[in-house]
Amino acid sequence: MPDVQIRIPGMPKEYPVVIESGLLSRIAPQFKPFEGRKVVIITDENVAPLYAEKVMAGLEAAGARPILRILPAGETTKCMEQLERIYDFLLSGGITRTDALLALGGGVIGDLTGYACATYLRGIRFIQVPTTLLAQVDSSVGGKVAINHPRGKNLLGAFYQPELVLIDTDTLNTLDQRQVGAGLGEVIKYGCILDAALFEQIEACGSRQFLAPLYPEIVARCIELKGQVVYEDPYDRGLRMILNFGHTLAHAIENAAGYGEILHGEAVCIGMVAAAAWGARLGVTPPEIESRIRQVLTAYALPTEVPAGLTAEKLFPSLALDKKASGKDIRIVCLEAIGRSRTVPVPAARLKEFMAKLL
Ligand code: NAD
Ligand code: GLY
Numbered sequence: 001m002p003d004v005q006i007r008i009p010g011m012p013k014e015y016p017v018v019i020e021s022g023l024l025s026r027i028a029p030q031f032k033p034f035e036g037r038k039v040v041i042i043t044d045e046n047v048a049p050l051y052a053e054k055v056m057a058g059l060e061a062a063g064a065r066p067i068l069r070i071l072p073a074g075e076t077t078k079c080m081e082q083l084e085r086i087y088d089f090l091l092s093g094g095i096t097r098t099d100a101l102l103a104l105g106g107g108v109i110g111d112l113t114g115y116a117c118a119t120y121l122r123g124i125r126f127i128q129v130p131t132t133l134l135a136q137v138d139s140s141v142g143g144k145v146a147i148n149h150p151r152g153k154n155l156l157g158a159f160y161q162p163e164l165v166l167i168d169t170d171t172l173n174t175l176d177q178r179q180v181g182a183g184l185g186e187v188i189k190y191g192c193i194l195d196a197a198l199f200e201q202i203e204a205c206g207s208r209q210f211l212a213p214l215y216p217e218i219v220a221r222c223i224e225l226k227g228q229v230v231y232e233d234p235y236d237r238g239l240r241m242i243l244n245f246g247h248t249l250a251h252a253i254e255n256a257a258g259y260g261e262i263l264h265g266e267a268v269c270i271g272m273v274a275a276a277a278w279g280a281r282l283g284v285t286p287p288e289i290e291s292r293i294r295q296v297l298t299a300y301a302l303p304t305e306v307p308a309g310l311t312a313e314k315l316f317p318s319l320a321l322d323k324k325a326s327g328k329d330i331r332i333v334c335l336e337a338i339g340r341s342r343t344v345p346v347p348a349a350r351l352k353e354f355m356a357k358l359l
Contacts, residue, residue, distance in 0.1 A: 004220040008141055008161075008227040015163050017141055017227075019220050023168035024054040024129075030166055031062035034100055038065045039127070040090065042113040043104040044073040047131055050174055055104055055129060067093060071109070075260035078112050078147045080156075086116045090124075100125035106132035106179070107139035107264065111154070114145025118160035126162040131171040133183025133215070134265050137190070137222035138243075140165050142230045148259055152321040153251040159235055169216045180208065181302050182265025185246075188296060189268060190222045193245045194229070196339030198222075203296050211300075242341045245333040246271030248319060249306075249355075255318040256310050262303075269302045278354050279334035284344055289335055312355045319355070320348055 004019040018030060031039070039059050043052055048070045059066040069089055071077050090101075101124060103113035110128055117126035130140035146157025172180065191199030198221060205211040211218070226243065233240040250267035276293050279285025294304050306315075319330070329345035336342060346354075 004216075006220065006223055006227060008165075008223075008230065013161060013163070015161060015165065017165040017167065017223055019136075019167040019169065019216065019223070021169050021216060023166060024051060024058070024171070027055065027058035027166060027168075028061035030164065031059050031064050033164075034059065034125075034127075035063035036065075037125075038067055038093070038095055038099040039102050040067045040069055040093070040095060040099070041102045041104050042069050042071065042086065042109055042116070044071050044077065044106075044109055046073045047105040047109070051104060051129075051131060051171060055102065059102075071112075073105075073108075075108055075148070075254075075264070078108050078259075080147060080149075082112060083116060083147055086112070087120060090116070090120055095120070095124070097121050097124055100127055102127040102129060103140075104129045104131065105135070106130065107135045110135050110139050111144070111146050111157075114143070114160055114162070115147055115157055118145055118158035123160070126160065128162045128165045130165070130167060132175055133172055133180055133219075134186050135183075136167050136169070136172075136219045137183060138186045138226065140167070141223055141226055142240075142243075143234065144236075151255075152318045153254055153259075155321065167219060169219060172215055177208070178263065178266075181300065182263040184208070184211075184300050185265035185269040185272075185297075185302055187218055187222060188293075188300070188302075189243075189245050189272060190225050192272060192293065192335055192338060193242045193333070193341040194225050194339060195221070196337070198225075199296070199338050202300075203292075206299050208300055238343075241331060241343045242333050245335070245341055246273075246275050248330065248332050248351075249274045249315070252315040252319040253306065253310060256314040257307065262307065266303050269297050270304060270306055273297070273304045274306075274354075274358055275332060276335060277358065278332060278346070278351070279344070281354060282334060282344055282346065284334040284336060284342075286337065289338060292338065306359055310359070312352065312359050315355060315359075316352055319351065 250271035
């Protein structure tokens with residue numbers, strides 16, 4: 001199992017991502033830069049009983065002053081009301097710019113805490129300790145932070161890089177299999193868009209059982225890939241959009257189903273199959289890729305079909321709010337091959353047609 005230190009060349013600063021099995025049990029030295037500072041740990045009700053004590057002990061041993069804030073678990077927590085409660089908590093606790101917030105949990109806690117960091121006092125120090133597979137391979141690095149709006153996913157947000165990301169891959173041992181699956185969706189996405197060898201490795205393993213021992217190296221590989229993309233395009237103006245392969249439909253599904261009903265990573269799986277089919281219609285994606293993606297998702301017990309009841313009429317309004325939209329076009333991410341991708345502008349009306357055929 002690798003102990004990995006990756007430096008993500010973010011804008012405007014570079015930051016380390018430390019990946020180690022068992023890291024939380026020996027985490028204190030990582031917190032030395034926060035000696036004498038208050039560090040507010042934002043976590044949720046599922047993660048707190050499992051890991052908050054270890055993080056608090058590490059902070060105390062490093063001479064920092066930990067303060068714990070526990071929120072409800074789940075996607076609905078990524079909202080304005082919870083954000084306002086965090087601001088109130090920070091203000092009443094006298095938290096200043098030289099103090100820090102630490103996100104301990106999955107992508108929901110990471111995105112919400114990061115947005116609080118970006119905006120509180122115009123920016124406060126930010127540490128990520130991701131505990132889901134999805135957050136470890138994707139959301140904890142790259143600096144996209146956000147909350148949801150009732151009209152769409154992640155519509156209120158910022159680019160705000162953490163200064164430290166600490167990943168203990170042992171935390172995946174307590175994650176339930178549905179959440180593991182959601183993370184695997186994002187892992188398969190990296191293979192599709194950037195790394196044919198990773199995709200083939202996942203195909204060859206053929207099931208979660210055989211892939212699980214490789215999670216530490218897979219987490220490291222995904223972060224390396226994301227780091228390269230974020231370095232080229234930190235503000236999502238071009239290349240970085242490929243990280244949103246499958247996300248155009250995914251965000252619409254999450255919104256139309258009601259936040260939290262279908263997990264983000266599950267929606268991405270369904271969205272990747274649709275994006276492969278749309279890419280084939282546009283003449284960009286070789287037709288056999290759709291079934292190759294379907295097969296690998298099925299082998300890993302991941303969804304491939306839009307859930308019954310989500311009609312084109314229900315999905316299209318939030319699809320039109322996609323952040324990759326530009327004028328009347330929506331840019332979708334298409335595969336030219338497994339491991340190679342680019343964005344393609346599609347008139348909104350044509351996408352609506354594609355969608356009607358899909359459903
Ligand atoms: P999540 O944060 O809701 O966590 C999933 C569930 O697992 C929660 O109930 C949580 O309490 C529980 N949990 C977390 N760690 C655990 C552990 N180790 N053991 C047991 N239970 C644990 O979901 P997620 O899938 O991590 O994140 C989804 C969010 O991430 C979405 O809002 C999505 O939009 C966002 N996201 C952001 C980015 C980005 O770049 N910022 C990228 C991808 C996804
Ligand atoms: N998860 C997509 C991105 O970070 O750009």
